Amino acid sequence: xxxxxxxxxxxxxxxxxxxxxxxxxxxxxxxxxxxxxxxxxxxxxxxxxxxxxxxxxxxxxxxxxxxxxxxxxxxxxxxxxxxxxxxxxxxxxxxxxxxxxxxxxxxxxxxxxxxxxxxxxxxxxxxxxxxxxxxxxxxxxxxxxxxxxxxxxxxxxxxxxxxxxxxxxxxxxxxxxxxxxxxxxxxxxxxxxxxxxxxxxxxxxxxxxxxxxxxxxxxxxxxxxxxxxxxxxxxxxxxxxxxxxxxxxxxxxxxxxxxxxxxxxxxxxxx
Amino acid sequence: xxxxxxxxxxxxxxxxxxxxxxxxxxxxxxxxxxxxxxxxxxxxxxxxxxxxxxxxxxxxxxxxxxxxxxxxxxxxxxxxxxxxxxxxxxxxxxxxxxxxxxxxxxxxxxxxxxxxxxxxxxxxxxxxxxxxxxxxxxxxxxxxxxxxxxxxxxxxxxxxxxxxxxxxxxxxxxxxxxxxxxxxxxxxxxxxxxxxxxxxxxxxxxxxxxxxxxxxxxxxxxxxxxxxxxxxxxxxxxxxxxxxxxxxxxxxxxx
Amino acid sequence: xxxxxxxxxxxxxxxxxxxxxxxxxxxxxxxxxxxxxxxxxxxxxxxxxxxxxxxxxxxxxxxxxxxxxxxxxxxxxxxxxxxxxxxxxxxxxxxxxxxxxxxxxxxxxxxxxxxxxxxxxxxxxxxxxxxxxxxxxxxxxxxxxxxxxxxxxxxxxxxxxxxxxxxxxxxxxxxxxxxxxxxxxxxxxxxxxxxxxxxxxxxxxxxxxxxxxxxxxxxxxxxxxxxxxxxxxxxxxxxxxxxxxxxxxxxxxxxxxxxxxxxxxxxxxxxxxxxxxxxxxxxxxxxxxxxxxxxxxxxxxxxxxxxxxxxxxxxxxxxx
Numbered sequence: 001x002x003x004x005x006x007x008x009x010x011x012x013x014x015x016x017x018x019x020x021x022x023x024x025x026x027x028x029x030x031x032x033x034x035x036x037x038x039x040x041x042x043x044x045x046x047x048x049x050x051x052x053x054x055x056x057x058x059x060x061x062x063x064x065x066x067x068x069x070x071x072x073x074x075x076x077x078x079x080x081x082x083x084x085x086x087x088x089x090x091x092x093x094x095x096x097x098x099x100x101x102x103x104x105x106x107x108x109x110x111x112x113x114x115x116x117x118x119x120x121x122x123x124x125x126x127x128x129x130x131x132x133x134x135x136x137x138x139x140x141x142x143x144x145x146x147x148x149x150x151x152x153x154x155x156x157x158x159x160x161x162x163x164x165x166x167x168x169x170x171x172x173x174x175x176x177x178x179x180x181x182x183x184x185x186x187x188x189x190x191x192x193x194x195x196x197x198x199x200x201x202x203x204x205x206x207x208x209x210x211x212x213x214x215x216x217x218x219x220x221x222x223x224x225x226x227x228x229x230x231x232x233x234x235x236x237x238x239x240x241x242x243x244x245x246x247x248x249x250x251x252x253x254x255x256x257x258x259x260x261x262x263x264x265x266x267x268x269x270x271x
Numbered sequence: 272x273x274x275x276x277x278x279x280x281x282x283x284x285x286x287x288x289x290x291x292x293x294x295x296x297x298x299x300x301x302x303x304x305x306x307x308x309x310x311x312x313x314x315x316x317x318x319x320x321x322x323x324x325x326x327x328x329x330x331x332x333x334x335x336x337x338x339x340x341x342x343x344x345x346x347x348x349x350x351x352x353x354x355x356x357x358x359x360x361x362x363x364x365x366x367x368x369x370x371x372x373x374x375x376x377x378x379x380x381x382x383x384x385x386x387x388x389x390x391x392x393x394x395x396x397x398x399x400x401x402x403x404x405x406x407x408x409x410x411x412x413x414x415x416x417x418x419x420x421x422x423x424x425x426x427x428x429x430x431x432x433x434x435x436x437x438x439x440x441x442x443x444x445x446x447x448x449x450x451x452x453x454x455x456x457x458x459x460x461x462x463x464x465x466x467x468x469x470x471x472x473x474x475x476x477x478x479x480x481x482x483x484x485x486x487x488x489x490x491x492x493x494x495x496x497x498x499x500x501x502x503x504x505x506x507x508x509x510x511x512x513x514x515x516x517x518x519x520x521x522x523x524x525x526x
Numbered sequence: 527x528x529x530x531x532x533x534x535x536x537x538x539x540x541x542x543x544x545x546x547x548x549x550x551x552x553x554x555x556x557x558x559x560x561x562x563x564x565x566x567x568x569x570x571x572x573x574x575x576x577x578x579x580x581x582x583x584x585x586x587x588x589x590x591x592x593x594x595x596x597x598x599x600x601x602x603x604x605x606x607x608x609x610x611x612x613x614x615x616x617x618x619x620x621x622x623x624x625x626x627x628x629x630x631x632x633x634x635x636x637x638x639x640x641x642x643x644x645x646x647x648x649x650x651x652x653x654x655x656x657x658x659x660x661x662x663x664x665x666x667x668x669x670x671x672x673x674x675x676x677x678x679x680x681x682x683x684x685x686x687x688x689x690x691x692x693x694x695x696x697x698x699x700x701x702x703x704x705x706x707x708x709x710x711x712x713x714x715x716x717x718x719x720x721x722x723x724x725x726x727x728x729x730x731x732x733x734x735x736x737x738x739x740x741x742x743x744x745x746x747x748x749x750x751x752x753x754x755x756x757x758x759x760x761x762x763x764x765x766x767x768x769x770x771x772x773x774x775x776x777x778x779x780x781x782x783x784x785x786x787x788x789x790x791x792x793x794x795x796x797x798x799x800x801x802x803x804x805x806x807x808x809x810x811x812x813x814x815x816x817x818x819x820x821x822x823x824x825x826x827x828x829x830x831x832x833x834x835x836x837x838x839x840x841x842x843x844x845x846x
Contacts, residue, residue, distance in 0.1 A: 160373035161383070164433065167331055168387035169360040171353075178386075182377045318704040422798055423562075452561035452799075453731060457775035457792040464789050479705065486777035486792060489784070506781035516706075523705035524779040525734030 007258025013251025017244070021071045024064035031061065053226075053237055063244055066218040070248070073130060073212070073219070074199035077137035082192050084138070085145025090180060092146065093153035094172040104150065107143035115140035115202060116209075123211045133212035137202045141195055148191045152184035159183075186263040194256035197249045204245050220245050273440050273473045274307040274330065274363075279339035281325050299325040301497040302339070307490070309440065312467065312474040314488030314505065316481050316520060322497035323477045327445045330475060331365050332356055344440060361391055361437035368446035370426035374418040381414030384433045391437065403432040406469070407462060424455035428462065435466060443475045448483060460487055481517075482524040485509055493517050527551055528573060528610075528693055528725070533585035535568050535577050540802035542568045544749040544810075545585060547829075550693060550725050555716060557736035557757060558729045560746035561772070563799050566729045569746070570695045573727065574612050575602030590692075607638055611686035615698040617678035621670040627681045628654075628666030634688050653684040658714055676707035680714070687718065693725040694718070700735050708732075712739045733776060737761055745769045748799070748810030755835025765837040768811045771795035809840065817841040 044051045051059055092103040119136035126132055156162060156179065165175050206212040207221025215222070220241040227237035280302055287294040300322040307313045317323040328334045330341060332348045341348045343363055351359065364387070367373040374383050381400050388396045401411050407428040418426055427447065434442055444463065448456040464487060467474060478484050484491065485505060492502035493514065500514040512518050528550040535543040543565040550556060550573075560566040571577050572587065575597065587594045589609055594601065614620050622630060631653060632646035641649060647666075654662035657680045670678055679699060686694055696715055700708040716739045719726040728739045736743060736757065743760045745753040745768065753766040764770045774793035782790055797814040806812045812823040819840050827838040 159375075160367040160369055161375040163331075163333065163367065164365065164373055164383075164430070165375075165386060166333060167360060167363075167365045168433075168437075169357040169390040170386070171357065174390075179375050179378075183375070424798060453733075453772060454561060454775045454795040455798070457777070457794045460777065461791045461794060464791060468788060480777075481705075482777040482779040485779050486782055487789065506783055509779065509781040519706045519709075521779055523709050523734065525737065 004258050004261045006254040007262065010251050010254030010256070010258050013247050014255050017067055017248045017251060018071065020064045021067040024061075024068045028061035028064055029058055031058075051236065053223075053234075059237070059240060062218045062223060063220070063240060066220045066223055066241065067244065067248070069130070069213055069217060069219040070200055070203055070221075070245075073134055073137070073203045074196050076134045077199045077203075078141060078192055078195050080134070081138035081141025082145045082188070082195070085142040085147075086149040086181075086184075086188055088142065089146040089149025089151075090153055090176045090184075092150045093157055093180070094176045100150070103146065107146045110140070110143035113140075116205065119206050119211050120209075128211045128214065130213050130217070133203055133206045136206065136211075137199050140202070141199070144195060145188065145191060148187055149184055152187045153180045156180050156183045187260075190256055190260045190263060192256075193252055193259055197252035197256065200245065200248050200252065272306055273309050273344055274305070274475070275342040276303060276305045276326070276330065277339050277342075279303050279326070279329060279336040279341060281322075281329060281334065282337050298497050300329070300336070301499075303494070303497075303499055304339075305490075305492060305502065307441070307473050307475060309473050310467065310471045311490065312476055312488045313490040313492065314484035315475065315477045315492045315494060316479065316484050316517075317477075317494035318479050320496065321494040323494050324445055325497075326494075327365070327443050327475065327477055330443055331363065332360075357390070361387055362439050363441040363443065364434035364437060364439040365443040365445065366427070366430050366434050366447040368449055370423045370430065370450060371418075373430045374426060376418055378417075379414065380416055380418065380421075380429050383418075384414070384429065384436055387433065387437045399436055400432075403436040406435065406466065407432045422455075424451055424459060427451060427455075427459055431459075431462065431466070435470065435472075438470065439472065441473045441475065443477070445477045446479065447476075449478060449480065456483070463487065480524065481509075481520045485524075493520070527590055529586070529588045530572075531586040531588075533572060533583070533587055535565075535572055535581045535583050537578075537581055537802075541749050541805070542581070542802060543572065546572075546751055548744065548751065550727065552692060552725055553719065553723045554725045554742065555719050555740045556725070556727050557740035557743040558727060558746060559731065559733060559736050559743060559772075561731060561799065563748065563802060564746040565749040566746045567697055568749075570612065570697050570727060570729050573693070573695060574606060574610055575599075607634060607689040607691065609691055610693045610695065611689070611691040612695040612697065613679070613682045613686050613699050615701050617675060617682050617702070618670060620682055621678060623670050626667055626669060627673070627678075628668075631666075631681065631685050631688060634685070638689050649688070650684070653687055654680075656687070656718070657681075657684045658710075659684070674707075675703050676711060679703060679707075679711055683711075683714065683718070687722075690722070691724065693727060695727045695729070697729045698731070699728070700730065700732060708735060709738070715739055733761065733773070745772070748805045749802070750810050750838065751829075752811065752839070753835075753837040754829075755832075755837075759835055765832055765835065765842060766811075766839050767815050767817050767841065768795070769837075771814075771816075809838070 053059060088103050092100040115136060118139055119133065122132045122136050162175060162179055165179055203212055203219065204221030204224065207219045208225040210225065213219040213222050223241040224238055230237055279300060281300040283297045283299055285295045285297055303326055305313060315323045329336050335349050346359060384400045384403055385396050388399060393399065400414055404411060404413060409428055421429065448459050451459060466472060476484060476487055488505045491505040491508040493500045495516055500516055501508060508517065512521060530546050530548040532545040532547055533543065534541060534545050546569060558566045558569060575594065577583055589605060628650050631650040635641045635646040635649050636643060650666060651662055654665060659665050659677065659680050700711050703711060712735045715726055715728065718724065728736060730736050740757050743755065743757040744751050745766065747768045753760060753769045760769065761773065764773055775795060777792060795814055806823040808824045808826050809822045812818050815822065822840050827840045829836045829838045830842055
């Protein structure tokens with residue numbers, strides 16, 4: 001089968017970002033917290049590949065460490081929100097009736113609720129932190145996954161093998177676990193990849209507003225935020241994290257679209 | 272008597288046509304009654320919209336009748352608690368129409384056949400799965416394969432193996448051979464007859480094809496638009512159909 | 527006139543249609559019967575120039591003397607609708623749900639035949655009358671979902687007839703329909719062919735429908751035409767062992783009383799249809815055949831003339 005171009009480009013970008021993030025766990029060219037005020041705004045050279053920032057910290061080290069933090073936040077948020085949302089969607093499809101209506105109406109309200117507002121509320125009450133950023137992003141993911149999981153699950157529920165499982169005496173929860181979940185895995189994973197891109201962007205936005213990662217922990221959003229005041233003096237400080245965000249969001253977005261293309265049998269048939 | 276359906280009616284509410292009008296009601300099954308003895312086969316003939324599949328779903332306790340009751344082996348299916356119903360389920364099993372849709376594509380054949388046994392907490396699962404595979408003419412090694420590795424006829428054998436693995440007293444077959452080619456269809460019909468002789472199964476055999484039903488049934492019931500047009504011993508109904516609709520079905524079957 | 531000379535369609539090593547030789551003349555009503563994988567649908571698609579892109583097509587196909595072997599899509603498009611048209615099994619999915627059926631039928635009349643809008647509408651109404659549509663004026667303005675399955679199939683037949691094709695290919699046209707409507711559509715197709723002098727290729731697994739609609743029949747197995755002849759003769763006295771097996775396996779709508787408490791079993795063809803790539807190079811039916819000879823699996827039997835009918839079987843040679 002011929003793989004779609006968006007899948008290939010997405011996979012390459014994602015591999016680069018994840019590779020940088022993984023590498024930063026073991027090794028960065030320099031300590032990214034190391035201040036060196038005498039060497040601030042250094043131009044790129046053999047030691048500092050992209051130069052240094054206003055406090056003389058190595059940019060490459062900060063960007064790779066930032067990749068790690070951004071990925072961790074996005075992963076935790078999507079896993080948490082995705083699990084809760086998928087579970088809710090499965091539950092809604094399994095029980096049906098007013099329970100399904102209730103879950104989906106709550107999901108609608110969740111959809112309508114501005115994520116940023118929720119994050120600001122969390123920060124106001126519990127103080128800004130990376131954990132609260134994760135919780136806020138997870139929260140906005142719940143209704144997305146609830147909808148996707150419920151729609152896919154309702155389709156699987158009409159299959160005859162589900163009726164056969166009922167005839168075998170399985171209850172709705174056992175059927176959801178044994179038959180529904182494995183058969184909705186593909187669309188849920190596709191959605192997770194797309195939501196991962198959204199989560200990276202959300203984390204960047206929250207950190208930019210000072211509601212996410214706190215100093216000295218670098219994330220791309222916070223780097224962007226700090227670079228903002230130096231826009232005219234050292235525009236490269238904003239450009240690099242910006243490019244990283246674009247690459248990561250595009251990568252996961254394309255990967256998600258590509259996965260949807262290859263897993264959706266309707267689209268495969270049309271090709 | 273293994274199955275007794277008495278004066279069963281099932282209505283569906285359709286989407287309303289206008290904002291303020293009452294939603295129209297479709298009577299899917301209208302006052303249907305039937306009885307089935309152990310070891311016998313009752314055929315239900317009807318076309319899309321006749322209510323035959325709704326009736327099957329009610330016999331399988333997937334749906335509740337709005338009126339009337341269904342007794343299986345003396346138990347009123349709609350009066351049982353959820354737990355009691357689940358414990359009774361292994362005794363009445365179903366085979367479906369679509370040999371591609373009735374097996375979970377992500378599970379091995381052996382896993383699917385064993386599913387009802389696991390619910391029963393059966394102890395000799397492997398032996399009974401092997402036995403069921405042998406009874407439907409498949410090999411022991413087939414248990415490790417996935418549904419997509421089999422042809423339509425073989426999949427229907429697998430579905431039958433799963434249905435008989437619990438040694439049920441009643442088998443409900445809803446268009447179980449309709450999706451199969453003529454020569455495969457004959458093999459599956461013979462298999463069902465063999466299993467009935469061997470296991471003393473009662474069968475509720477539902478089909479739109481009168482010729483297929485005629486080849487396997489003792490009793491015959493003809494349904495149209497939810498109503499029972501005629502019923503009785505199969506030979507009698509086929510030799511002297513009393514309703515013009517039954518006659519037209521006979522003509523279409525090439526009699 | 528459609529002439530197939532040793533036409534084959536294959537996908538790599540799998541042969542879906544093997545050296546089919548067939549002539550379809552104006553007014554012929556030819557039934558093609560066979561089970562899944564017999565090649566009957568591939569035969570119909572080849573006559574429409576619609577064999578899948580991945581297929582290798584060999585042999586010759588001519589339409590009114592015009593060589594169509596290896597013809598491009600543009601050549602086929604000139605032929606489709608005017609020379610050859612097709613109706614399918616599922617009438618709902620073959621109709622645009624968002625268009626009134628009258629417009630669906632009138633469109634090709636304006637586009638292909640150059641009729642004005644008013645002429646096309648009048649012609650569509652004529653076609654609806656011809657296919658026996660009840661209350662045709664009102665039906666023209668309906669949408670597909672407002673019609674029954676039988677009415678939708680009549681729309682598709684009207685659409686197929688719009689440009690007066692010389693050959694109408696019907697691939698399982700009655701399979702999705704209820705029994706009493708099945709008869710009416712079958713009879714309608716036979717009547718239209720006779721009235722118009724149009725050829726009909728009726729592809730179906732439903733032997734009862736083929737018996738009613740056709741005068742000639744071709745039986746297919748594993749990509750081969752194994753038997754051909756007048757429909758009543760073949761169905762009454764099949765010569766090829768596969769045809770005999772197929773007819774025997776069909777359940778009889780007559781009552782089947784139990785004997786000694788046991789119900790009579792249906793005659794069956796042993797085994798299963800092999801995958802296309804695993805078929806024997808000789809007779810495709812070898813391995814399942816009750817009268818198989820030693821050389822059947824390796825030597826392909828010739829089509830033998832049995833007095834106006836034909837069958838390809840080694841067991842019929844010499845003796846008979």
